Amino acid sequence: MKTKAKEFSPEEAEKSTRYLYWWLLLALFFEYGRPAAYFKPLGLLPLNSAIPLVLFLVTCFAKGLRPWNRIFADGLAKWPFIFLGAVLASMLWATVGGYSFIVFQKMLGYLFIYIMIVRICTSRERVNGVALTLIVSHLFLLVMNPEVVLSPTTRHYVIGATFLGDGNDYSMSMCILLGFQLNIALNQTTKFKKMFSWFLLGLLMLTIIGTQSRGATLGMVGVFGYMWWRSPRKAAGVVAIVVAVIGVLLYAPAVYFERMGTLSAPQEDSSAEGRIHAWRAGTKMALHNPLGVGAGNFPNNFPKYRGPDAPVRWMTAHSMYFLILGELGILGLLMLFKLVFGNFRSNVRLRKRLEEEQERLKEPTRFAADIRALNAYNGSIIGLAIAGGFLSVTYYPHIFVMVGVCVALRRVMAEEAGLVDAPAAARKRAGTRRLRPGAEQIPAT
Template sequence: MRDLLMLGLFAALIYKTLKDPLWGVLGWVWMGVMNPHRLAYGFAHDAPWSMLIALTLFLSLLIHRDKLVKFPVNAVTILLGIWIVWIGVSPLLFSFYPDKEMHFWSRAFKVLLMVLVSLLVVQRRRDLDWLVLVLVVSIGYYGIKGGVFTVLSGGSARVWGPEGSFIEDNNSLALATIMTVPLIRYLQLQSTRRWQHHLATAAMLLCMASAVGSQSRGAFLAIVMMSFFMWLKSRNKLPLALVVLVALPLIFVFMPDSWTDRMETIKTYDQDASAMGRINAWQMAWRLATDLFPFGGGFTVAGAAVFAKYAPDPSIPLTAHSIYFQAMGEHGFLGLALFVGIFAMTWRMASATIRASKAELDLQWARDLSAMCQVGLIGYATGGAFLSLVYFDLPYYLVLIVVVVNRIVASEMAQRKKAAIAAGQAPRDVHSPYWGSA
């Protein structure tokens, strides 16, 4: 039954994509983030859905090329473009396992390329709202389900994601769930009905419960950081503060002793085998990147041969378990600079948008969305410090959203300035929300 439902939804998606490429972008995001086909058990489970929707999207781009917007050239997109090129350099030059590189490179390349393609299609507030909704539904499905599971089980078991995806293990799913909370908050701020507001509150609480129930230490730190920044960045701070100060501690109180014991290992990391294994992998990444400066060792650095040459303890070859050391080990110091630079410049762009739209009542949605994307990036920067998720889709979609919001606000402010000049009025002095060509 699930397979037939998946087939029917996909057929409708293909039809809509040929009519409007936006549906292809939304379909790609849905397939890549949620992996709905992994919820089926028959032919749909392993069918090449993403490849089919991507091919249909490119066909639709050709059909509707007159409706595409000009590609935005700015610091964020330039760094993103260089990053896409650079991730192919280390695997070609210094890989210890060149025969295994193609699979990992292909997966990362497709994620990043589709972000750039989406910048040609996503152009209006309506498009952004649809994109946010798809992201919320895709991750929120697992977050809400996991939250209910955590509450009913008393937090005695961990929550896992769909197999074969970026969010398969409990730690990655927890981070993705936490990063979705600010997007739910954005939808809540734009809601006009009481039931929508309450539904969003319930979804946020259940997502946080799911993340806590994963027993992920990185997710715990991300929750703490994001709770503060979401309160700092949000309008209507008092209701949000009440939720965070009352509901969130209750979630922690009802967790079992196993959860408390695991969180306490943050203070005694030097006595935890898992933590020391990660530190060993971090030292390996540093030594490798220093030796091959400015390059890295490619996507397959977590192998015995690499650890034998660079790790302090070669007997425990682990993945980096840190977006920063993963980027450094795989693509060198230049790769790390590009990776961090993308999100740093995205943060600056979001801040510029917030300043420009702050006094414009009809652009409050842009302020809210930019601020909540910043909160999501805080979660990624914090929780990602303990996970190998350099190529995870969700943070790059936050980058996409920030760039498109900035473009919309810049265009709107430019039109208002022209209208004021045409009417013989002095245009109001506002912060420029945009740097680069539209």
């Protein structure tokens, strides 16, 4: 006779999966921080691959994690799988199928990270823990490469950081962290924690300035511009922006402002001019190949589609939009829009639902912290969307991690607010108010 599987209480589920949560944070730190590059004994074993892979296998059988039906109730949850499937399918028509397979292998690991985030992060605290771990990982790299901030007159590589090794890539990733850190700073309760959180936010900004990255600078402006627009305290926001601008003027070297000046005159800078040639080539690839030239095949196709006055023979796209346009075609570009801007839209829709619920309950501040968090995470998406427009980061982990934390956060918030059928743990954290009969599900996007 078959025995019924034991059902965990919410408290038991949270306790029994705690070790998986800390394991996830360790996996993220090894992925972003790459400590084995600085502490050689860690490199004796393939920990960067082993830690997340074994964790993924464990989560396939562990009890007490977010079930798949609750994950896929979010309309964006399936799109990372579709993204990976499109990369795999592109092997069929790619110029060099082996290049597409290499991209697929790398992205499969990022999909595992996405799955672990949406399954393990069943509370706000866990989502915040993931965001904090990403910030700590980047600060670890900064500690190991202090010249990035201490010597801003020269552009430096981040030694040992793999996909974050170039200063542009590192600062672009910092743009994503700005929204995360803003959310942390706005929710601190003690004076010391508030001051320390704002200090860390300032340090992230100085790091972006120190890399002299034009794309990341635009991304940073986009993040803070959006947060000011969404803030109910616009006067205080103006003061903060003025203080930030004064800090930049005091810290930034003259060469930084010279580089920013080329934004309006790209023909005066070989790097900016090269990007324009790459974008034109990516557009031609899509026009001549409706499904693209295959993932990983932009550089080897660039000589065929480059203009006669292109400064170099080999080049990547220098834009996540034009890279996917050239490699996966128009459908690939629309898919990227869905992952990035669709995620933004889903956050906006939930924010509006929470605002409506506040009005219905006549409690104008009930979900204030949730609304701030959704705005902050949308700020991070804007940082990714703008800064990513100048770098070939399409197949980096950023998109998978961003969608993962946003899906997990939306599920937690919607369940606790009673906007979807919620487990008992969510109802308990939300208070004594019971779910409304026939509560609607968050609309799929």
